[in-house]
Structure formats: structure tokens, C-alpha cells
Amino acid sequence: MAKQLLLGDEAIAQGALDAGLSGVYAYPGTPSTEITEYIQQSKQAAEGHIHSIWAGNEKTAMESAIGMSYAGKRAMVCMKHVGLNVAADPFMNSAITGANGGLVVLVADDPSMHSSQDEQDSRYYAKFALIPCFEPSNQQEAYDMAYDAFDYSEKYHTPVLLRVTTRLAHSRSAVERRAPRPQNEIHLDPNPKQFILLPANARQHYKKLLGKQDSFIHDSETSKYNKYIDGTDRSMGIIASGIAYNYLMENFVGTTCPYPVLKISQYPLPTALIAKMVDECGQVLVAEEGYPLIEDQIRGVLNRTGNIRGRMDGALPRDGELNPNLMAKALGMPDTQGMPIPELVVPRPPALCNGCPHIDSYNALNEAMKDYGKGKVFADIGCYTLGALPPYNAIYSTVDMGASITMAKGAVDAGLTPAVAVIGDSTFTHSGMTSLLDAIYENTPITVLILDNSTTGMTGGQDSHALGRLGNICKGLGVEEEHIRIIKPLKNQHDINVAIIKEEIEYQGVSVVIPTRECIQTLNRRMKAKAKAKAE
Amino acid sequence: MKTDIILAGVGGQGILSIANIIGYAAIKNGLNLKQAEVHGMSQRGGDVQSHFRLADHEIASDLIPMGKADLIISVEPMEALRYLPWLNNEGWVITNDQPFINIPNYPDQAKLADTLNKLPRKVVIDADRIATDLGSARSANMVILGAASPYIQLDFATIENAVAEVFARKGEAVVETNLACLRAGRAFAEKQ
Structure with missing residues (x-):
């Protein structure tokens, strides 16, 4: 078969497809996003009816993948390193249940934190869970390991962690494919207790997992990859x-x-x-x-x-x-360096796009907050994290997905008022809903701005599970209807928006303001596609 | 034989379209290549770069070592200078002279032009104007690629074919404009 030029991420996706994958489960996260996107666009995947729709978060993705493995088919779950923290519960326990159909957990680490809040190393998770880990050194190995990891998983009835880092994930090189293997038929594990982790069963399963360790080490010693x-x-x-x-x-x-x-x-x-x-x-x-x-x-x-x-x-x-x-x-070899960077070169940090709805949201929020002093806006993970930079300087925290709401709650519990949380629509459905429920349960006076740009923006505009549902979700969780305020983040609505945000900050209960306007990037892409369709 | 290229620009300027063409041509010639790209947060108007390596032997690292790049190709003048530590002693800088100003402290343009002009081996080109004159402002990247082409170890005909094939699905007119831009860039560099 002819060689194909593939990103490390794409090589993994193609390797999994050729290994007879039946479903990929993932939440977008740099540098892992392109794996699932490749499968979503793959003709081979469409013909094989391979599941590739985004999951709500990494935990739900991991659990769906375990479910597909339970049914006897090959499943892959993909995430960035910090996503594995979210999925840690099902991940750790999948080592105890073991895999029926091949189960591969792809984790893309981000050393140097190009697009992340830490540089944790997922190999520790594999060691923690006592499962094998593959770490490709190049694109060809990424393909081969994705392919082989499924066989290995089924041979030992264990999930396998496949770990890549940013440079390999986002670097392209030629990859040679192998003959595709058909998907598995549905078949249940012969042991009906295999996935029931009652303590009595789990103790037995854990001993079995411990018993496999010597074989894992022996295989590492004789592996073609070592x-x-x-x-x-x-x-x-x-x-x-x-x-x-x-x-x-x-x-x-x-x-x-x-x-x-x-x-x-x-x-x-x-x-x-x-x-x-x-x-x-x-x-x-x-x-x-x-x-x-x-x-x-x-x-x-x-x-x-x-x-x-x-x-x-x-x-x-x-x-x-x-x-x-x-x-x-x-190695004690001479370092090579070209000319120094001329002094006039200045940093060019990333910024919110021209026309981005978050700009209008932050301008309104900053004005509404100006009498309350600094340090009272808690934000979250997404494009709007750039609100920490000038000219906005609007936010004071970014920790993990969903933390904005619960951190605001904790600050209010401590007596710091008023507290505002800023979270994106996709981040809200990823991990913000349970946080909001905590605040509702105690009627903690916080105001939550859910910036609804109708997409998962930072990772390139993937569909958001929140689309068209935010108001109803908040209502269903228990936010009073009159304190769910949908606003339009536009320059000409600025004064109205400031007034609404102020009203809700003054309200001594849980309020939600939802600035709603589509991401300028996805809007432009949609308009271009529409114009093209019209022309054809 | 090898050519190591740093492609530079600002997120959204489309430096990868240049990489696509060279990559296509390199593969046609049976060369090895590795191309490290920047995805994610930096794409939002930040500085972006791609390490592009082609060689007739196996390539080890996805990243070009500092001091080993043969070429910096930049679609923005200040961004060309950011990667000078990667350029080797004989290396060339090929850059657009049209600034992309999205920061408040962008350097003085006369000083910037002066710094570029003092580089020992460079082609500084108004790619935007040349592309606009040829009827397609969007093809400035092809002008820059043309200006860089004498320094890439690939036959010019191979690069022309790559442009023709990559743009083929957009129709003959688009192919012709892009080829014209490519040739204009090359002619400019050869006159230097």
C-alpha cells in the first residue's frame, strides 16, 4: 500500500481504523482532537458505521468505550492529559474489569504546556492502573502501535494506554498502512461477573491483574518497540x-x-x-x-x-x-545556535478574534463589576480564558473544566462577595452542570455567565452538547426562570447587557446570564460553505 | 541532501498552505519529510511556526535543531526575525514585507525594515502587492513560496506541478493565478 502523509494523531486514527475499530469516544482537547476528527471525516469509518460522535466529557467517553468493549467490539477513547483526570474513575476501574473487545486509551500529553494548565505525564497513570503503555517515537510507530495495541488488549484482556506528546501528535510524516482487519462481532465475556466490581469479584480480578505483570514485563523485554x-x-x-x-x-x-x-x-x-x-x-x-x-x-x-x-x-x-x-x-556536544533574536521583536500572544462575542461579554462584565473591586470573577477553560490578558484583565482564576462555578461558590462560602463565574457552553455541559447544582442546592448567591458561542471554540469548533439546551438545563437544575437571562453580546447592546448583569449580581441567589452569539470562526466557515453551495 | 525550513507567520495567515505545496512536491520526488505544526491556543492570532524538513535520507527529529535551518520562510516581517536562532550560517530569510499588526507594541516599521535589510542573505518582498497586481490578493503565500523556491532543493517544475495539482479542484483559473504568483515570486528572487 502507498505511503500516506499523516499527522501523528491521524496515524493513530488510521491505525485504529485498520485494526477493526468499532467506535471512538472523545471530548476535544489539544493535542488529541485531530484523532477523532480524522475518523469523523474518514470514508472507511463511514462505510463501517464506526461511532465517532463527540462525548460530553472524558469520563462519559471512557465509560462508553468500556461499554463497547463489554459488547466485544474494539473501542478507543481519546483525550488530552488533563482529560484523564476527569476519566480517572472509569479508567482505573477498567484495569480491574479488564477488556473484552480491545480497549485502547489514547492520551496526548502536552509538555511545555502549549495549550494546557499543567504538563502531567500519563505514563504514571498506566503504572498506577498496572496496565501496559505504548509510547511511539514516530508517526509509523504511532500507526503500528494503535494497530497492535488492540491485539495486545485482547490477548491479555486488559486496556492499553497509548501515550503521545504534542510534537508527535502535530507532526506529519509518511506512514505505511497494513491490511485492514474486519470489526469484531458482538460477543460477551464468558465470565458474567467480569464487569461486576462487587468487592468479592474485584478482589479476584485484581489478583488476576497482578498475575499478568510478569508477562507484561517479559513482553516489554522482547518487544520490537524496545x-x-x-x-x-x-x-x-x-x-x-x-x-x-x-x-x-x-x-x-x-x-x-x-x-x-x-x-x-x-x-x-x-x-x-x-x-x-x-x-x-x-x-x-x-x-x-x-x-x-x-x-x-x-x-x-x-x-x-x-x-x-x-x-x-x-x-x-x-x-x-x-x-x-x-x-x-x-551529551557534551557543542550547542548550535544561529543569530540572536533582534531586540525589536516582541511577543505576540494569542488573542480573541476580531468580532468574537466574548469581547462584548467581557466589556459588559467589566463595566458591571467595576464598583465591586478586583478578584471576584472566576473563569474556566476555553477561548475566554484569554480574558485574563489585556485589554480585558477580566478574570482571576482558571483551574480545570467546571471549576469557575464551584470556585465562585467556595469564595462566597468564605464571605467574598459578589462572585461571578464565567464558563463556556461546552465546558458547562462537560463539567459545570453538577457545580451549578451544588450552588442551587444551597442557594448560594453567585452569578454564572455561560458564554454561549454554540461551539467548542478553542479546539477548532466542534459541536457542543449544550446547543439549544442551556436555558432548559439551568431551569431543570433549579435556577428560577426569572433569573435565567439570555442576552446578545453585541456592541449596540452594551448598556442593556451591563444593566442585566448588574441586576443579577445584586440578586441574592443563583442567577445565570447567557450571552448568546455564534463563534465568529464557525460563523465565517458556515457562511463560506453556504456561498460555495450556492455557487455550485 | 536536505532542506530544513522554518515557516513563520501569525495564526490564521495560512502558512500551512506553503507547507502543503512543498510537501506534495517532496513526496512526488520520493523524498522523506517531517513537518511539525502548531495547533491549539496559539492559532488565535499568536505567533505560529512550522518546522519543515525534507531529505533524501531518514529524518530523525521532528524539530529542526537551532542553528541548522537552511531557510526561514515568513509571511510576516517581524515573525521572520523571531526564528533567527534556528538559521544556519549560510541560511536565507525569505519574507513578506507587509506587517500584520495585532499588538499595541508592534515595532517601528522603518527600524524593522532596516533590521531585515542588514541580514546577510535575504529576500524581502511585497508579496501582497504582487499578488494583488496579478488579480488574487489571497495568493500572496504563493509569491513568497516562489521567492523561496531557488533555495529549496527541488526542481522548480516539481513545485509548479504541485501548485497545479493542489489547486486543481478549484478550477483552471485559480491554478493559473497561483502559478503566475509563484513565477512572479521566483523572478523577483532571481533578480536580487
């Missing part, structure tokens, strides 16, 4: 995991690395291969994209030998992404 490449100079050995392997090898293009190299892309750690390197080499440099998971385990708390180097001893930076230059420095 390679021990011997070298002539054993004064140093190098362990490089995932994409760090490429950054290492970039420094030896056209030559041969003199040091023994252990490439790790399959976990749990291949103990015997690591022992060989530690025994045979004077010191060991560990390069991994993310936290020092491998390095920390080899060092141990006592660090008795003192010859393990990496992120923990400063050979590599403790935080942020790696790159070929950082690797060169750690």
Missing part, C-alpha cells in the same frame, strides 16, 4: 523513550552513536534491558519527554550509585519539552 543498540564506548549508556529517541538520534545523523542506546516505547519497563545497560555502562543518561518516570525508578530514593543522569540531576531541564539542542548539551 531496542537495545550496543555501542563501542561504554563510558555512558543512553535510555531514550518515545520521541526523545529522535532528538537523541538527530545528533548522530550521518554518523553512529558510540554509546549503547536503549530505546523504550513499551511499558512496564523492560527490567532486564535496563539492568544490562546499568551493569555494562559507566553512567546512564535518561532522556524522556515528560516527567522523569524512568530515571526516578532506576535511581530509587537513595540514588546509591549516583551515576544515573537526566532531568533529576540537571543534565536535562527538569520541566518542558526536550529538543535536539538540549540532547546535544547533555
